[in-house]
Amino acid sequence: MRILLVEDSERLQRSVGTGLRKAGYAVDVTGDGEQGLWYARGNDYDVIVLDLMLPRLDGLSVLRKLRESGKDTHVLILTAKDTVEDRVAGLRSGADDYLIKPFAFDELLARVQALARRSHGVKRQLVEIADLQIDLTTRTVRRGQRMLELPPREFALLEYLAMRRGQLVTRSQIESHIYDDQVEPMSNVVEAAIYSLRKKIDRAGAPSLIQTRRGMGYILGDTAQ
Amino acid sequence: MKSIRRHLTITLLAAVLALVVAADALVYLFAQSRLLVEFDRALTAKAHMVMGMVGEDRAGHLEFDSGDADLSDFGAGRTSDYFQVLRADGSSFARSPSLGSNDLQHPSQGQRAFDIHLLDGQMGRAIEIHFKAHSDEDEEKDSRTAAQAQPNAYIVLARSRRDLDGTLRVLGGSLLVAALIIAAGTIAAVTFSVRRGLGPLYRLGREVDGIAADTLAHRFDARGVPSELRPIYDRLNGLLERLNKAFARERRFTSDVAHELRTPVAELRALAEVALKWPDPSAAPQNFRDALNIAHHMDGMISTLLSIARQNAGVLAAQLEPVELSSSLNQAWEAHAKLAASRNLIVEWTMAPDLWVQANRSMLAGMLENLLANAVTYTPAGGTIIGRVAREGDRIRFSLTNTCENLSPDDLPHLFEPFWRKDTARTGGVNCGLGLSLVKVYAAAMNAAIDADMPDSSHVCFTLSFVPALANTARASENTWKNSQVTADKYS
Numbered sequence: 114m115r116i117l118l119v120e121d122s123e124r125l126q127r128s129v130g131t132g133l134r135k136a137g138y139a140v141d142v143t144g145d146g147e148q149g150l151w152y153a154r155g156n157d158y159d160v161i162v163l164d165l166m167l168p169r170l171d172g173l174s175v176l177r178k179l180r181e182s183g184k185d186t187h188v189l190i191l192t193a194k195d196t197v198e199d200r201v202a203g204l205r206s207g208a209d210d211y212l213i214k215p216f217a218f219d220e221l222l223a224r225v226q227a228l229a230r231r232s233h234g235v236k237r238q239l240v241e242i243a244d245l246q247i248d249l250t251t252r253t254v255r256r257g258q259r260m261l262e263l264p265p266r267e268f269a270l271l272e273y274l275a276m277r278r279g280q281l282v283t284r285s286q287i288e289s290h291i292y293d294d295q296v297e298p299m300s301n302v303v304e305a306a307i308y309s310l311r312k313k314i315d316r317a318g319a320p321s322l323i324q325t326r327r328g329m330g331y332i333l334g335d336t337a338q
Numbered sequence: 339m340k341s342i343r344r345h346l347t348i349t350l351l352a353a354v355l356a357l358v359v360a361a362d363a364l365v366y367l368f369a370q371s372r373l374l375v376e377f378d379r380a381l382t383a384k385a386h387m388v389m390g391m392v393g394e395d396r397a398g399h400l401e402f403d404s405g406d407a408d409l410s411d412f413g414a415g416r417t418s419d420y421f422q423v424l425r426a427d428g429s430s431f432a433r434s435p436s437l438g439s440n441d442l443q444h445p446s447q448g449q450r451a452f453d454i455h456l457l458d459g460q461m462g463r464a465i466e467i468h469f470k471a472h473s474d475e476d477e478e479k480d481s482r483t484a485a486q487a488q489p490n491a492y493i494v495l496a497r498s499r500r501d502l503d504g505t506l507r508v509l510g511g512s513l514l515v516a517a518l519i520i521a522a523g524t525i526a527a528v529t530f531s532v533r534r535g536l537g538p539l540y541r542l543g544r545e546v547d548g549i550a551a552d553t554l555a556h557r558f559d560a561r562g563v564p565s566e567l568r569p570i571y572d573r574l575n576g577l578l579e580r581l582n583k584a585f586a587r588e589r590r591f592t593s594d595v596a597h598e599l600r601t602p603v604a605e606l607r608a609l610a611e612v613a614l615k616w617p618d619p620s621a622a623p624q625n626f627r628d629a630l631n632i633a634h635h636m637d638g639m640i641s642t643l644l645s646i647a648r649q650n651a652g653v654l655a656a657q658l659e660p661v662e663l664s665s666s667l668n669q670a671w672e673a674h675a676k677l678a679a680s681r682n683l684i685v686e687w688t689m690a691p692d693l694w695v696q697a698n699r700s701m702l703a704g705m706l707e708n709l710l711a712n713a714v715t716y717t718p719a720g721g722t723i724i725g726r727v728a729r730e731g732d733r734i735r736f737s738l739t740n741t742c743e744n745l746s747p748d749d750l751p752h753l754f755e756p757f758w759r760k761d762t763a764r765t766g767g768v769n770c771g772l773g774l775s776l777v778k779v780y781a782a783a784m785n786a787a788i789d790a791d792m793p794d795s796s797h798v799c800f801t802l803s804f805v806p807a808l809a810n811t812a813r814a815s816e817n818t819w820k821n822s823q824v825t826a827d828k829y830s
Contacts, residue, residue, distance in 0.1 A: 124605040124628045131621065132612035193600035214604035218611035 114229045114269055115139040115290045117161045119149030119175065120191065121168055129162070129191075132218050133225065137252075137265030137272075139292050146170025153179050157289060158186050159229045162221075165192040165203065173206045180207040187228040191216070226250070233276035240275040242322055243335040245314055247275045256314055266291065267310050274323065274333035283330040307331060342539075343532045347525065354524040355517070362513040369509050374463070377502055378451045381465040384411075385495040388421050392432070392491055394473035400425055400491055402432035412436050420456065421495040426468075426488075444494045454496050461503070464496035538563045546574065554582035587755070594757035594771075598639060602632045642772040646756060649779040656698040656783040660807030663736060664689040664727050666699075670706035671725075674714045681719045689727040693734050695804035701780040705788075706736075708773035709800055713740040722797075734806050739799040745792070753790050754778040777802075 116138045120126050126142045133140045141156070143149045146167035153161055153175070161179075165172035176188060189210040190203045200211050209231075210224050230236070230249055238250040246255040252268055254261040263271065270291050274282055287303050307323060315321045324332045391404050402423055411419040412434035422442045423432035430441060440457055444466050456462040468489040542558065549556060557578065560571035606629065613625050648654035667689065678685055695702075713723050721741030728735060752758045757771040777800075781788040787803045 122601060122605055124632065125601075125608060127624065127628065128605065128608040128612045131618075132608065132615065135612070135616040193597045193604070195597075195600075214600045215607045216604060218608050218615065221608075 114159045114273060115141070115156070116225060117149065117152050117156070117158045118142045119144075119146065119152075119161065119167065119172070120164045121145065121166070122164075129218070129221070132222065135265060136222055137267075137269030137291075138225070139269075139290065144168070146172065146175045150175045150178055153186060154182055154184060159232045159290060160225050161186050161188045162191050162225065163188055163208070165190060165194055165199075173202065176203075176206045176208060187232050189221075189224055189228060191221070223250075226252075230276065235276050240278065242275070242278060242333060245322060247271060249275075254314065256316070261313050263310075263313060267306060267313070270306050270310055271314070271333075274331065277333070279332065279334045281326055281330050281332055286330070343529070343536060346532045347528045350528045351521065351524050355521050358517045358520050362517050366506075366510055366513055370506055373502055373505060374451075377463055377497075377499075378465060381451070381463065381495055381497060382467070384419070384497075385421070385465055385467050385493050388423065388495060389467065389469050389471075389493055392423055392469075392471040392493075394471040394490065396473070400431055400471050409434065419495070419497045420462075421493060423491060423493045426490045426492070442494045442496055453499070456496060456498060461499045462496045463499050463502065464494055466492060466494045468492040535564075538567050542567070542570070542574075549578070551585060554578055554585055591756055595643065598757060598771075599636070602636050602639075606632050639772060642776045643756075645779050646772075646775055649782055654779065654783045656701055656780075658696045658698055658784060660694045661697045661699050661702055663693050663695050663697075663702075663734060663804065664691055666702055667706055667725065667727065667736065670703060670710055673707070674710045678714050678723065681714070681717070683714065683717055683720070684722045686722070686724045688725070690729065693727060693729060694807035695734050695786075696807050697784050697786070697804060698780075701784060705777045705780045705802065708777050709738055709802075712773055712800075713738055716743075717741050718743050729806070732806070733803045735801055735803050737799055737801040739793065739797050741796055742792075742798045743796075745798055746795075747792050750790050750792065750798075754788070 114137070116133050118126060118130055118133070118140055120129065120142070121144045123144065126144065130140045130142045141152055141158075143152055144167075147169040149161075149163065149167065150170060152158075163172045163175060167175070170178075172190065172192065176190075179186070179188070187209045188207065189212060190208045191212050191214065192199070192203070193214040195213045203211050209228055212221060212224060226249065230238075235249070238248060240247040240249065244257045248254075249272060252265075252272075254263055254268065254271065270287065273287065273290055284303050287306075291306075292302060307325075311321050311323055314323075322333060322335065324334065326332065387407070391402055391407060393401050393403060395401060400423075412421060413436060418436075419434065420437045420442055421432075421434045422430055422437055424430045433439070437457070442464065443454060444464065445452060450467070451463065451465045454462045454464040469491060470487040470489050471491050542563075545558060557575050558571045560568050560575075563571060609625055609628055609632075613621070645654060667687075675685075717723055717740040722739075723741075724737075724739045726735075726737045726739075754774050754777070756775040759771045778788050780786075781802065785805055789801045789803075790798060791801075792798050
C-alpha cells in the first residue's frame with residue numbers, strides 16, 4: 114500500500130511517516146501543497162493524508178484540483194481545524210475522512226487501513242484463501258491452526274495481493290504500492306519478498322498460494338479451485 | 339429607581355397645578371375686588387339716599403326726616419341693611435328700624451369702607467361717609483361755598499355680606515373644581531403622552547434585552563423612530579459594531595491559541611506513540627531533538643502569550659536603562675546574517691553611532707530578534723533588507739524595510755495581531771505568528787512605538803521609535819556595561 118503524506122510540520126512528517134512505514138506502508142512525504150498535488154496527480158496512491166494549512170497551496174485547493182483532474186484517490190484530512198464548518202468544507206471538497214490534531218496514531222493507522230481497503234473494494238476484514246486467513250484489521254495471518262509472524266512489509270505485500278485475490282498483480286504495481294521511491298527500478302526486491310512470503314504461508318510440498326505468471330506478475334489464490 | 343415617566347408626570351402635574359392655582363387665585367381675587375367695589379358703590383348710593391334725609395334747621399340742630407321715602411330695606415325684622423346717622427361729635431340722632439336702639443360699630447378714624455360684625459352675628463360690609471347736612475341757608479349760598487362747609491354729621495351704613503360671600507364661595511368652588519378637572523386631565527394627558535412618547539424607548543429596551551454574545555451582528559433599525567432617539571440608535575449600533583469586533587477578535591484569539599497548541603501537541607503525541615509502538619534506538623536522538631524543539635516552541639508561545647496578557651492587564655514591568663541602539667542591532671543581526679546570505683538577500687545598513695535609547699536590554703533584544711527574523715524569513719530570495727538608525731526630532735528611530743510578496747496595505751492593521759499570518763500555513767511549526775505581537779507588547783512596555791507601512795506595493799517598512807536616553811546617564815551606563823563585559827570576559 115502506498116501512502117502520500119502532505120504535512121508542513123517536519124516533525125509530524127518524521128513521526129507519522131516513520132509510523133506508517135513501520136506499519137508496512139510505502140510513504141511519500143512532502144511539505145507544501147503544490148508539490149503534494151504534483152505527487153498525487155503523478156502517482157497511484159492508495160491513500161493521501163492531507164493537512165489543510167499548507168504553504169503555496171492550501172489543502173482544500175489541493176483536494177479540489179485533485180478531484181477536478183479525475184483522481185479519486187481516498188483522502189484523509191489531518192488538520193488542527195476542528196470546527197463543524199471546517200469538517201463539512203473538507204468532506205464536501207472531496208475528502209473521504211477527517212481527523213483532527215492531536216490524534217492517536219493507532220486511530221490514524223486504522224482510518225488509513227480502512228480507506229486502503231475501500232480503495233480496493235474490500236469491505237470484509239477477513240480474507241480467506243484455502244485455509245489461509247488474513248485479518249486486515251488486526252493485521253494477523255493464520256494458516257490452518259498456525260499463526261504466522263509476518264513483518265509489516267511482508268504483511269503489506271500479502272494484504273495487497275489478498276485485496277486483489279485471483280487477479281494478476283504486476284511487479285511494477287507491487288513496487289509502486291508497497292515500496293517507496295527509494296527502491297531501485299532494477300532491483301529484485303519484489304522477487305525476494307515473494308520468495309520470503311511463500312516460505313511463510315505455503316505448506317511444505319503443497320502448491321504455492323502465490324502463482325507466478327512469468328514476465329507478467331503474480332496471482333494469489335487457491336490452486337485447488 | 340428613577341422613572342422618566344414618573345418624573346415627567348410629577349413635574350408637569352406640579353407645573354400645571356401651580357399655574358392653575360395661580361390663575362384661579364388671580365381670577366378669584368379680581369372677582370372679589372370687583373364685587374366689593376360694586377358692593378361698596380351700592381352702599382354709597384344708598385348712604386347718599388339716606389344722607390338726603392338729614393337736614394339742619396336755622397338753630398343748627400340736625401334732624402332726620404325720611405318723609406315718604408321707601409326705607410323698607412332698613413325695616414325691623416329685615417336684617418340685611420342698617421344705617422346710623424351721627425353728629426360730628428359722635429352722638430347718634432337717627433337709626434334704621436333694623437338697628438333698633440343699637441349702634442353700628444365703626445372705626446373712629448372714619449375709614450370709608452370696612453367689614454363689620456352685624457347685630458345677628460353675621461359679617462357685613464359697612465361704609466362711613468362724613469357730610470354737611472343741608473339747611474335752608476345753603477339754598478341761599480352758592481353751591482361752591484356749601485361744598486366747602488365743614489361736615490357736621492356722618493352716616494354709617496351696613497349690609498350683610500351673606501349674598502356677596504355666597505357668590506364668592508360659588509366662584510371659589512367653581513375654580514377649585516376646574517382646577518381639579520384640569521389636574522386630572524393633566525395626569526391622564528401626561529401619562530398617555532409620556533407613555534406614547536417613550537414607546538420607542540421601551541421597544542428599544544426590549545430589543546437591547548434580546549442582544550446576546552451570539553447576536554452581536556444585530557443592528558437597531560432607526561427608521562421611523564423620533565429624531566431625539568436617533569443618536570441613541572446610532573450610538574448603540576456603533577457600540578454593537580465595536581463589541582462584535584472585540585468578540586470576534588477574542589474568539590479568533592482563543593481559537594488561534596487552541597489551534598496553535600494542537601499542532602505541537604499532535605507532534606509530541608505522534609512522536610511518543612510511534613516511538614513506543616516501534617522502539618528504535620537509532621531514532622532516539624532525533625526523537626529527543628524533536629521533543630526538545632517542541633518544548634522550546636511551546637515554551638516560547640506560552641511566554642509570549644503571558645507577556646501579551648500581562649501587557650493587556652497593565653502589569654508588564656520593564657526596567658529601563660540607556661542602551662546603545664546600533665550595537666544592539668549588530669548583535670541581533672549576527673544570528674541572521676548567515677541565513678540572509680544563504681537566501682541571497684541584499685542587506686544595507688545605515689546606522690548613526692552613539693544613539694542611546696531608554697530601553698530594557700532583554701526586551702530590546704527580543705524585539706530586534708523578532709523584527710530581523712521576520713524580515714529574513716519573509717523576504718523572498720534575492721530581495722532587499724534596508725535597516726536605518728537615526729535621530730529624528732525628539733525620537734530615535736530604527737526602520738527596517740524589506741521586500742515582500744502577497745502583502746497589501748489592507749493587511750497592515752493585522753500585522754501585530756496575535757497569530758495573524760498572510761499565509762495560512764504554519765511554516766512547519768517553526769513560527770506561530772506571535773513575533774510582531776511581542777514586538778508591539780515590548781514597545782508599549784518601554785514607552786516606544788512600532789508602526790508598519792508600505793512605501794510601495796513590494797516593500798514593507800517597520801519603524802521603531804524610542805525615547806532618547808539622557809547623555810550623561812548614557813555615558814554612565816556605557817561604563818557600567820563595559821565594566822560588566824570585562825568582568826564577564828575574565829570569568830568566561
